[in-house]
Amino acid sequence: MGNKVYSSQKEYKPQEIEKKWQDFWAEKDTYKVSEDAPGEKYYVLEMFPYPSGRIHMGHVRNYTIGDVASRFKKARGFNVLHPIGWDAFGLPAENAAIQNAIHPSTWTRANIEQMKQQLMRLGFSYDWSREIATCDVEYYRWEQWLFTRLHREGLAYRKTSVVNWDPVDQTVLANEQVIDGKGWRSGAVVEKKEIPQWFLRVSDYSEELLSELEKMQGWPDAVKTMQKNWIGKSDGVEADFPVDGGKDVLKIFTTRPDTIMGVTYLALAPEHPLTGEVAKKNSEVADFIAQCRKAPVSEAEVETMEKSGVPLGIDAIHPISEEKIPVWTANFVLMSYGTGAVMSVPAHDQRDWEFAKQYSLPIKQVIFPGDGSTFDIEKEAFTEKGALGDSGWLSGLTSQEAFGKIAEYLREKSAGGAKTNYRLRDWGISRQRYWGAPIPIVYCERCGEVPVPDSDLPVELPLEIDIDGERIPALSAIESFIATSCPACKGPARRETDTMDTFVESSWYFLRYASPDFKDGMFEPGKASYWLPVNQYIGGIEHAILHLLYSRFFTKVLRDIGVFELDEPFANLLTQGMVVKDGAKMSKSLGNTVDPDDMIVRYGADTVRMFMLFAAPVEKDLEWSEQGVNGMFRFLGRVWRFAVGFFAEPKDEEQIRELQAEGKTAVLTAATNRTIKKVTEDIESFKFNTAISAIMELFNELSALWKEKSVGSEHARETLLAVARLIYPMAPHFAEELWELSGESGNLVNKEWIKWDEGAFESAEITIPVRVNSRVRNQISLSPDADEETARKIALSDSRVKEYIAGRKIKNFVYVPKRLVDIRV
RNA sequence: GGGCGGGUGGCGGAAUAGGUAGACGCGACGGCCUCAAAAGCCGUUGGGCUUCGGCCCGUGAGGGUUCGAUUCCCUCUCCGCCCA
Numbered sequence: 089m090g091n092k093v094y095s096s097q098k099e100y101k102p103q104e105i106e107k108k109w110q111d112f113w114a115e116k117d118t119y120k121v122s123e124d125a126p127g128e129k130y131y132v133l134e135m136f137p138y139p140s141g142r143i144h145m146g147h148v149r150n151y152t153i154g155d156v157a158s159r160f161k162k163a164r165g166f167n168v169l170h171p172i173g174w175d176a177f178g179l180p181a182e183n184a185a186i187q188n189a190i191h192p193s194t195w196t197r198a199n200i201e202q203m204k205q206q207l208m209r210l211g212f213s214y215d216w217s218r219e220i221a222t223c224d225v226e227y228y229r230w231e232q233w234l235f236t237r238l239h240r241e242g243l244a245y246r247k248t249s250v251v252n253w254d255p256v257d258q259t260v261l262a263n264e265q266v267i268d269g270k271g272w273r274s275g276a277v278v279e280k281k282e283i284p285q286w287f288l289r290v291s292d293y294s295e296e297l298l299s300e301l302e303k304m305q306g307w308p309d310a311v312k313t314m315q316k317n318w319i320g321k322s323d324g325v326e327a328d329f330p331v332d333g334g335k336d337v338l339k340i341f342t343t344r345p346d347t348i349m350g351v352t353y354l355a356l357a358p359e360h361p362l363t364g365e366v367a368k369k370n371s372e373v374a375d376f377i378a379q380c381r382k383a384p385v386s387e388a389e390v391e392t393m394e395k396s397g398v399p400l401g402i403d404a405i406h407p408i409s410e411e412k413i414p415v416w417t418a419n420f421v422l423m424s425y426g427t428g429a430v431m432s433v434p435a436h437d438q439r440d441w442e443f444a445k446q447y448s449l450p451i452k453q454v455i456f457p458g459d460g461s462t463f464d465i466e467k468e469a470f471t472e473k474g475a476l477g478d479s480g481w482l483s484g485l486t487s488q489e490a491f492g493k494i495a496e497y498l499r500e501k502s503a504g505g506a507k508t509n510y511r512l513r514d515w516g517i518s519r520q521r522y523w524g525a526p527i528p529i530v531y532c533e534r535c536g537e538v539p540v541p542d543s544d545l546p547v548e549l550p551l552e553i554d555i556d557g558e559r560i561p562a563l564s565a566i567e568s569f570i571a572t573s574c575p576a577c578k579g580p581a582r583r584e585t586d587t588m589d590t591f592v593e594s595s596w597y598f599l600r601y602a603s604p605d606f607k608d609g610m611f612e613p614g615k616a617s618y619w620l621p622v623n624q625y626i627g628g629i630e631h632a633i634l635h636l637l638y639s640r641f642f643t644k645v646l647r648d649i650g651v652f653e654l655d656e657p658f659a660n661l662l663t664q665g666m667v668v669k670d671g672a673k674m675s676k677s678l679g680n681t682v683d684p685d686d687m688i689v690r691y692g693a694d695t696v697r698m699f700m701l702f703a704a705p706v707e708k709d710l711e712w713s714e715q716g717v718n719g720m721f722r723f724l725g726r727v728w729r730f731a732v733g734f735f736a737e738p739k740d741e742e743q744i745r746e747l748q749a750e751g752k753t754a755v756l757t758a759a760t761n762r763t764i765k766k767v768t769e770d771i772e773s774f775k776f777n778t779a780i781s782a783i784m785e786l787f788n789e790l791s792a793l794w795k796e797k798s799v800g801s802e803h804a805r806e807t808l809l810a811v812a813r814l815i816y817p818m819a820p821h822f823a824e825e826l827w828e829l830s831g832e833s834g835n836l837v838n839k840e841w842i843k844w845d846e847g848a849f850e851s852a853e854i855t856i857p858v859r860v861n862s863r864v865r866n867q868i869s870l871s872p873d874a875d876e877e878t879a880r881k882i883a884l885s886d887s888r889v890k891e892y893i894a895g896r897k898i899k900n901f902v903y904v905p906k907r908l909v910d911i912r913v
Numbered sequence: 914g915g916g917c918g919g920g921u922g923g924c925g926g927a928a929u930a931g932g933u934a935g936a937c938g939c940g941a942c943g944g945c946c947u948c949a950a951a952a953g954c955c956g957u958u959g960g961g962c963u964u965c966g967g968c969c970c971g972u973g974a975g976g977g978u979u980c981g982a983u984u985c986c987c988u989c990u991c992c993g994c995c996c997a
Contacts, residue, residue: 099952309917310916310917310918310994310995313916313917313995313996314916314917314995314996316916317915317916317995317996317997318995318996320996438914629994629995632995633995633996702925702926702937702938703925703926703938703939704925704926705926708918708919708926709993710925711924711925713924713925713939715924715939715940716924716925716938716939718939719938719939719940720938722952722953723938725952725953726953729953777925777926777927777937777938778926778927778936778937780937780938781926781927781936781937781938782936782937783937784936784937784938785936785937788937856932856933857932857933859932859933859980859981861980862980862981864933867933899980900980901980902932902980902981904932907932907933908932908933908981910932910980910981911980912980912981
């Protein structure tokens with residue numbers, strides 16, 4: 089480049105420098121990568137953004153972390169893939185369309201353009217040639233293709249199910265989109281509704297999704313625990329309770345089969361088919377069902393709400409005692425978990441106990457404390473395990489023994505047996521919204537549901553539509569879209585009008601980056617094999633469960649249907665903390681957001697990046713502080729002015745001479761090498777805050793030694809260049825400019841990582857403290873490998889140490905090499 | 914109710930195979946520069962005492978192990994997140 093126009097600038101002007109380097113990088117296609125480059129591959133990925141309009145500080149933090157990792161790995165010799173794209177389908181685009189009479193596509197594309205410019209202004213090292221947007225037809229067509237394969241394999245199926253229905257947004261909500269019984273966006277009270285929906289059979293993978301977690305060393309324990317709890321494996325027993333005088337059999341699942349002799353009633357979910365059957369003749373039951381329809385459906389809320397129920401007026405036969413057990417329906421039983429029917433044992437389950445007390449149902453104790461003590465069952469349920477009593481032939485067994493015996497007995501009787509249950513449910517992917525990928529299914533009166541054949545894909549989302557938010561599903565308004573012919577019989581048919589959950593797009597985008605323009609499939613297998621798995625994935629903890637679990641599921645499904653051989657998509661995962669201000673997460677509703685662009689204009693991207701990395705450890709929440717940002721700007725300014733002065737001005741005669749003999753050259757060299765080692769190790773392990781403080785310390789030392797003229801210019805230069813190279817992954821524009829100012833050849837972006845010399849800081853003498861009775865009394869100098877005898881001699885001859893020993897007898901002497909001496913008298 | 918994480922100066926945070934607590938930065942205070950301000954520069958900054966040499970206390974509370982505990986163990990307490 090040779091453009092030294094800025095070297096005359098005494099003041100640090102990040103805006104000019106940053107523009108210059110961003111243009112340079114773009115012009116040279118610096119970050120474009122291919123599979124045939126030298127070096128081991130390394131795939132760094134940050135969770136792609138939803139194009140909401142503008143980048144927020146959470147993005148800046150996320151992408152800065154990824155950028156440092158990416159630049160660092162590249163300098164370390166890896167062939168680094170660092171892509172970005174857009175999670176471009178979703179409800180906000182549609183809401184914006186309704187409010188502002190703008191098409192979701194137009195709105196989304198404009199946002200992408202704006203946010204892309206913002207990302208570029210932050211100097212991120214993305215390979216923009218791989219940019220994808222999930223609303224591109226060429227993207228979602230492959231998702232549709234996959235859907236038809238899943239359909240063929242029976243992994244995508246349609247069933248009627250109870251859903252959380254948001255009456256304002258007119259859409260189905262996932263459980264986690266229901267907060268306190270209200271829609272997360274609309275705030276409307278959520279209702280229950282039964283509609284046919286498409287599901288993906290995630291539950292088939294429960295066991296593998298769970299057991300693989302054990303092997304995933306590169307994931308935080310917190311995330312693994314959350315997924316484990318979400319999958320919710322429980323070992324128990326399934327038992328059949330035939331309905332008295334009928335053909336129906338009620339299947340129940342319990343993790344406490346040992347309490348089965350204490351069952352005093354059964355409880356069915358209000359949505360259970362038998363409950364519905366009874367309701368036809370029993371208005372009390374019918375009223376109860378209607379009432380429950382308005383109640384919350386999430387497990388957390390079911391737990392805290394008031395329990396209620398009504399008897400169905402029928403009995404079931406206990407599979408072991410053959411006694412008649414009354415059947416109730418109760419609001420705390422979920423149709424979506426287990427079988428929608430539970431056996432109630434008030435004596436040994438607190439919830440059943442409370443329900444029994446409320447409705448004066450019998451409480452029968454069958455488990456007794458193992459130590460022979462007594463327990464007052466009238467006060468609360470006895471929920472611990474123990475010994476069985478009052479249980480017929482099972483009496484005397486321990487809870488543990490009874491588990492196996494009962495499972496075996498039921499199996500022999502063909503009335504149940506041991507069973508493993510998972511809390512994880514199949515993934516409902518139908519959304520009644522417009523702005524999403526159409527589900528590629530055609531309904532034919534003769535042939536039923538028919539997947540769209542490959543030759544007819546993609547099923548393009550029609551762009552001519554008036555979105556008013558009234559018509560739900562939105563696509564049902566477009567007759568030209570719906571009306572089609574059956575791919576099988578060519579007869580008249582109608583298209584599915586639901587679109588897919590946007591989590592479907594984000595479950596495989598990391599594969600598409602390997603070959604974003606591939607025309608013959610989701611991705612080019614050879615390229616994907618080269619790049620995958622993602623070596624380092626970075627994103628918010630809020631995606632710990634759904635996104636990460638679905639992506640793992642997709643990866644396994646692709647493997648099992650023979651598309652791509654991979655078990656787990658993300659080798660290492662980093663979950664960064666939130667950006668908070670005044671103690672709360674930055675959000676528009678709280679009005680505590682800070683616009684990254686404002687900060688870039690005022691301080692420059694390098695300062696913002698550095699502040700983000702410095703202010704808190706990556707996994708913790710980061711408290712935004714403009715004063716902190718300013719502090720970082722001041723630091724960069726100090727380095728800048730020092731460097732400009734150093735490189736531009738003639739060196740003082742005295743400092744041009746090397747000052748090895750009488751100066752502090754060795755001290756500076758040692759500090760430089762020690763810092764290179766520390767920063768390297770810190771960046772490797774994502775400890776950016778301490779990496780930056782180490783760089784600051786080194787610079788402070790350089791600056792002080794230079795000012796007091798105790799180091800020569802050659803050594804000062806060495807340290808200054810080290811500072812530039814160490815700071816490069818975090819503040820790349822700044823570092824490149826310093827490098828250019830120095831007159832060194834090339835650019836840091838192509839330069840390999842700086843090495844250190846261990847010998848430079850293993851000095852001949854070190855200083856360690858001497859403590860007397862646990863108080864530091866003085867420092868002594870000795871060789872790092874001095875033995876205890878030597879250390880003792882030196883320590884005891886120290887005058888201050890002597891003073892504190894004061895002739896007393898030494899009771900204990902401890903010497904920890906390189907650490908300290910501790911004397912007890 | 915369960916699981917996970919955490920409590921260190923006025924603030925963000927350093928330091929844990931047990932070994933000089935408070936690195937680095939923010940803020941604050943004092944000074945220099947300036948007509949003034951901004952920027953910049955220099956110095957002080959955990960608390961209490963001090964004969965200015967230092968001394969004592971101090972990492973949520975209490976106890977334990979140890980020559981030595983922010984770090985390990987036990988009890989308690991408070992906060993955050995996830996799940997129920």
